Amino acid sequence: MTRGRGRTAPRFDPVAPANPGVTRPRTAPDARRIAEVVVSCPGVAALTRGPFGTVATYLPGESVPGVCLRDEEVEIHVAVRYGRPIPEIVAEVREAVGPLSGDRRVDVTVDDVTDTEEAGR
Template structure:
């Protein structure tokens, strides 16, 4: 998304909250080189990159569950928020 708007900020916050509520997600992560984020005026939402054609999420996962299942859980948690955009989930660490 090119120009951050109030709607973009709200959506980024809603997506971040939904991801954090997933039981196998410890927290969001900015990913390698701190590149996964939505940049807003005066702040950023780390771990959530909203783009016109896709959404990228970077998380730290809880150990014990297969990582593809954790990624699917994240996708399901935000599906109603992001519409038809594909969701790429990066697991940047485990605890």
């Protein structure tokens, strides 16, 4: 039995993109791999959880601190070593993570400058 004028509600298709004009890669970025690449960049001392301790990607049974995957961006928080210009370090991190981010923007925030490896822990 139909209600109204015989119209039915549009069917929900979970595979169809929310915005038909935007296409997304089929695979999501790998937060663990991004974290490995970030800490291997020269000048990066450590990943940090941000000023309120909330920057992380939560996976089953674990979390990846300092990397937050969002629909439109990859948010990365780092502590850098003293001695190199911060804009250079940030540019290197963006360049290294770019191929792993899919079509997402890469935002890098420097939370600390340190002369030790124990930054942000």
